[in-house]
Amino acid sequence: MIDYASVLSQRAAAIKPSGIRKFFDLLTEMKDVVSLGVGEPDFITPWHIRDAGIYSLEKGFTKYSSNAGLSELRREIARYLERRMELSYDPDHEILVTVGGSEAIDLATRALINPGEEVIIPEPCFVCYSPIASLADGVPVVLPLKADNEFRISPAQLEAAISPRSKLLILPYPSNPTGGIMSREDLEALVPIIIKHNLFVISDEIYAELTYGQKHVSIASLPGMRERTVVVNGFSKAYSMTGWRLGYACAPAEILGVMHKVHQFAIMCAPTTSQYAGIEAMRHGDEDIEAMKAEYDGRRRYLVQGLRALGLDCFEPRGAFYVFPSIQSTGLSSEDFCEQLLMQEHVAVIAGNAFGASGEGFVRMCYAASMHDLETALERIRRFLEHL
Amino acid sequence: MRNQRNELRLLKCIEQDCTLKPEQLAAMCDMTVEEVQSEIKQLEQDHVILGYKAIVNWDDTIDESVTALIEVSVTPQRDKGFDRIAERIYQYEEVESMYLTSGGFDFTVLITGRTLREVAMFVAERLSTIEGVTSCTTHFILKKYKEKHTVFQPQEEQKERPIFV
Numbered sequence: 001m002i003d004y005a006s007v008l009s010q011r012a013a014a015i016k017p018s019g020i021r022k023f024f025d026l027l028t029e030m031k032d033v034v035s036l037g038v039g040e041p042d043f044i045t046p047w048h049i050r051d052a053g054i055y056s057l058e059k060g061f062t063k064y065s066s067n068a069g070l071s072e073l074r075r076e077i078a079r080y081l082e083r084r085m086e087l088s089y090d091p092d093h094e095i096l097v098t099v100g101g102s103e104a105i106d107l108a109t110r111a112l113i114n115p116g117e118e119v120i121i122p123e124p125c126f127v128c129y130s131p132i133a134s135l136a137d138g139v140p141v142v143l144p145l146k147a148d149n150e151f152r153i154s155p156a157q158l159e160a161a162i163s164p165r166s167k168l169l170i171l172p173y174p175s176n177p178t179g180g181i182m183s184r185e186d187l188e189a190l191v192p193i194i195i196k197h198n199l200f201v202i203s204d205e206i207y208a209e210l211t212y213g214q215k216h217v218s219i220a221s222l223p224g225m226r227e228r229t230v231v232v233n234g235f236s237k238a239y240s241m242t243g244w245r246l247g248y249a250c251a252p253a254e255i256l257g258v259m260h261k262v263h264q265f266a267i268m269c270a271p272t273t274s275q276y277a278g279i280e281a282m283r284h285g286d287e288d289i290e291a292m293k294a295e296y297d298g299r300r301r302y303l304v305q306g307l308r309a310l311g312l313d314c315f316e317p318r319g320a321f322y323v324f325p326s327i328q329s330t331g332l333s334s335e336d337f338c339e340q341l342l343m344q345e346h347v348a349v350i351a352g353n354a355f356g357a358s359g360e361g362f363v364r365m366c367y368a369a370s371m372h373d374l375e376t377a378l379e380r381i382r383r384f385l386e387h388l
Numbered sequence: 389m390r391n392q393r394n395e396l397r398l399l400k401c402i403e404q405d406c407t408l409k410p411e412q413l414a415a416m417c418d419m420t421v422e423e424v425q426s427e428i429k430q431l432e433q434d435h436v437i438l439g440y441k442a443i444v445n446w447d448d449t450i451d452e453s454v455t456a457l458i459e460v461s462v463t464p465q466r467d468k469g470f471d472r473i474a475e476r477i478y479q480y481e482e483v484e485s486m487y488l489t490s491g492g493f494d495f496t497v498l499i500t501g502r503t504l505r506e507v508a509m510f511v512a513e514r515l516s517t518i519e520g521v522t523s524c525t526t527h528f529i530l531k532k533y534k535e536k537h538t539v540f541q542p543q544e545e546q547k548e549r550p551i552f553v
Binding site for chain 1: 401405408409411412415416417418543546553
């Protein structure tokens with residue numbers, strides 16, 4: 001009998017599994033559940049993009065692409081970034097096509113972190129940064145964000161989180177789970193601190209297309225930041241292409257070269273079919289983005305107004321497709337709230353502390369759901385709150 | 389003066405789903421509930437919104453009615469052009485939709501009847517005998533795939549355990 005505990009990598013085994021797994025197992029066994037839990041667009045990938053993927057298969061384009069991704073796709077990504085993000089990258093040396101944004105985050109972290117160096121992670125945030133930092137022998141340092149400050153990073157907070165071992169700042173905006181964004185002014189206030197302490201930045205901009213009321217600003221577009229930033233983006237959220245697993249990283253050639261090396265040995269290349277679909281998305285997908293964004297925006301307003309009308313304190317999300325209401329007025333913990341809401345009213349939302357301890361007292365609701373589902377969810381939440 | 393942008397957005401939302409509540413339409417169009425209600429009332433009065441109907445997949449019911457698309461060629465009438473003849477056609481209850489079209493014929497007329505024979509008789513006895521109608525070509529509709537952006541056979545849902553993202 002092998003004692004697996006003694007043979008497994010201690011570092012990998014020490015990573016905490018997602019606490020939400022049990023919750024989802026429960027959810028899949030229930031009927032009539034309205035789920036605002038999964039953080040994924042509810043739209044199917046637009047047909048012309050799917051068709052481009054199918055067409056590439058018909059033509060027999062089923063082989064590996066170059067490690068960095070199809071040259072044509074990298075060129076389209078460069079044009080897209082110029083057109084929509086005010087960013088300029090050389091498609092030959094500064095853009096790498098990855099298996100989703102997640103791989104790009106992993107590569108960037110591994111390319112930049114030496115053992116013991118600290119990675120500053122603002123929480124609540126998407127769950128991957130801390131485990132990835134640990135796997136790269138880095139030390140995650142949590143920067144707890146506050147609802148009062150719309151879940152933005154303040155200069156004072158950042159300064160306080162920095163130590164002599166600080167190396168990397170994760171900048172996950174627009175934010176999953178809070179819907180918070182960092183405006184140009186917010187970012188500009190951080191730049192002198194980042195430069196003074198010689199920090200590098202992974203700017204996870206996967207929700208960059210989904211901002212409401214103001215355009216997303218990439219920190220890499222600010223003076224002095226391009227040389228110390230890895231921009232991570234992808235197709236999942238903007239084009240509803242989650243299952244295609246297609247993302248990309250942009251960085252100075254020296255950083256990207258190391259990322260490319262790791263990618264080459266670990267992954268080879270992103271799926272070729274997805275890359276052909278990606279070319280079509282970048283060439284003819286701008287209108288799809290606008291149409292989906294307009295839909296999300298309407299649902300966002302409806303859910304925020306609905307939650308506020310129920311007496312839940314709800315900061316107005318300006319990006320992504322999540323609202324992050326406070327449930328402190330109910331006297332329940334985030335996990336109890338979610339579990340009771342699911343068991344009593346069959347509505348699935350995610351406990352805020354799943355995204356870091358500072359998310360306690362909040363829940364994440366994803367409004368990438370139909371208006372009818374949102375209406376039903378609000379009605380059930382109303383009933384739930386009344387019976388508390 | 390109406391806000392035409394809001395009006396268009398509102399119309400598009402209603403056209404997509406006329407069961408949405410005023411609160412939902414208000415959120416989607418960035419208007420107040422009162423604005424939505426008065427705008428809809430005005431649009432109805434102005435005959436911009438003409439009705440609210442459901443899209444029914446009759447193939448999944450016991451209904452056996454048939455629909456035909458008929459290409460109708462006519463001789464336009466002096467002073468009245470196509471409109472006078474069109475009126476004489478669309479007044480029939482059997483006519484579901486009717487369009488003036490460019491190309492090799494003039495009108496596209498959609499007819500619904502209880503049986504194939506009923507539709508055929510309508511074309512032969514009513515439609516083709518109208519003064520000014522010079523020819524009718526009847527195409528029976530065998531299957532409806534999509535109407536008003538609604539696909540009749542819903543796309544199969546991807547059945548997977550949700551993942552945590």
